[in-house]
Amino acid sequence: MKLGEPTLDQLHIFIAVAEHGSFGGAAKAMGRAVSAVSYGIAQLEAQLALSLFDREGSRRPVLTPEGEGLLAEARAVVDGVDALLAKARSLHAGQEPSLTLVIDVMVPGEVAARVLGNFRRMFPTCALTLRIEGLGAVAACLIEGGADLAIGGPVIGDHPALERQAVGELDLVPVAAPSHPLARPDVAPGESRRHLQLVLTDRSPLTEGREFSVLSPLTWRLGDLGAKHSLLKEGLGWGNMPLGMVAGDLASGALVELDLPEKPGAHYGLSALWRRDTRLGPAASWLVDAFRDGLGD
Structure with a gap:
């Protein structure tokens, strides 16, 4: 049997009906007519050659076993597309798609954990790579091109390849x-x-x-x-x-x-460090401010 290819809109309708428990509730939440929601479900069932909702004996549609089995997959597809669109929007806005951060081993672990936890919530589409290094190895990661931003100590001094902004001590x-x-x-x-x-x-x-x-x-x-x-x-x-x-x-x-x-x-001074031939994007700039605030507490 050759199955059809569901549209993203059909999957959104399927999830909405399952979450709201009725075609009317889904239609209200999506700003659609009930007939449009009903048609979308019928088309999806035809594409998959499966009955997703049991409509007999009740005014409220109930997920069939097949519908329950496909609901998680539908949500995964929709979430994946939403993530792709969010990343595309962030790229249009100038946000970095990825960032490699190096943190000096001297930075208190509780400060780093709090900042990085907030970073993941603020920039969910930025793929962060984290490295922990000590002393001169922090700056070396930047100079050798293996990192975009570092929070490091004073051992390198004013290296000509690096910009420096104090964030605490x-x-x-x-x-x-x-x-x-x-x-x-x-x-x-x-x-x-x-x-x-x-x-x-x-x-x-x-x-x-x-x-x-x-x-x-x-x-x-x-x-x-x-x-x-x-x-x-x-x-x-x-x-x-x-x-x-x-x-x-x-x-x-x-x-x-x-x-x-x-x-x-x-006193061990800590600074945000980055290469002078690069420009900090929104995510990296946020990290600089967050570490300065965290280390100043």
């Missing part, structure tokens, strides 16, 4: 387990150099050979901030951490803030 504090020798009061100058320092490593050649707040010649280089956090709590070394990430540990006593004479803690 984090407090970094030196911490260690309470059993660590540096956790005692009145630590002598230079004492920190005698103990293992846990350091977030930079995998980017942009900053190869540079050190960031490294005091000790004894270091473990870690590419993951979460791993560094775990090793600090185990008492295996000391190191700087974002205050927000360790606030709970400081409150519970799992970690203590170190009072070192060198004062290695610092």
